[in-house]
Amino acid sequence: MRKHIIKAVHEQDLGELLNNLGLSEPIARGELRCGICGSIVNLDNLLCIYPSGDEVKVCCKNPECYKQVLGEAE
């Protein structure tokens, strides 16, 4: 049976991933914004990271934003 792959990062690896993707400093400075609603994303409300064109974007925990990201990725 084919499997739908969900890529995930565990909390314990999140810091390193953000660092590698160049997101640690913007998040620490409070400059990182949700790619959908534009609200400020911090370590508490970060839900997912996704590519959009040549940008690395993040999505907050707002379910509407998450659904839109999922829709774009379909």
Added chain:
Amino acid sequence: MGNVGSILTWLAPNAVWIPIVIYLSTHPEVAAKWGAIFSRLFSRISRAAEMRSVALDIQGRIGSFSKSISSEVPGIMPYGIKIQWVTGEVTKESFFKDGEIILRMNYHTNQDENVVYAAMEYIARGMLSQSRPYVDERVMKSTDLICTKKLIDKERRTALQFYYGEILSPARKSDGELDRYVLIMQQLDELGYFTQILLRELQRLGVTMQFSIPEEGVKEETKQFVEFLDEKINRKKPGVDVYPEFLGEKIKTSIVYVARAEAETIEPHLVWINRCVDKGVDTIYLCGRGYNVFLVKDLEKRLQSHSRLTKVFENEFRVSLGGRRVNCICVRYDVGESDVEP
């Protein structure tokens, strides 16, 4: 004799394990759930065990739901699920090359949240994947919301509070029309027809459309179909409108309520079914509750020899009506082409 003896000696202690191993290898979702429990024991001392515990738990729960709903609506969730961990080694280049969303997962102590977000992603991308382009956006969203609710209700009840508070309620509040569809589908689900009829027809639509270009007319039809189900099933009064039918461009179906008042003989039902076949419906659902389940079975026997009807499924289930559990049945027939030249 010595050989037989040694085989028996080997088999005796393994007699318990062999069926367990066979069972787990044929039920990977159960194996995953047990694997998660086992891994959790070591999660405090092992980073790998913590991650395995989170991933296997999600794979087990979603896999189990997927299996159960696929047994009712074959093909609705054609994919299994796998959580693939991304570690800190990801670079920008590999991230863009993969082009995938990376979902953040918490420690297993926050597993309710993990399950909810993983379920949302799995359902939005893995359920009815062939039909999705042809379904109205709000109908699809509300279908996803109700299916996610069903999954969580069945597999991780403790996460329901989080799901209602953080996902379902905000979605309903943000869009009045979506809220209406969610309520319609919730009511259909309580009566057992969300899975039996709506999901089956949406699934069939994807197969019928065969990857053709999505048109607004088809999407509009899915909305009208949901309205039809609301009017003819949710708001149905006893004895009234026992033969509702929906004759759209792509969805053509008839629902036959087999009820005692109409079924002193089952002849009227047979006459109606033949009329539907001649009118060109693609599917016919026979539905009955309580005592009428037996009448549906009688009707089925009479339809066995029908040249144009193929029974696709029969499902008996129980619903709560007025505080008591009632047996129900839903049987679907596909209508074949006529042999007679026009």
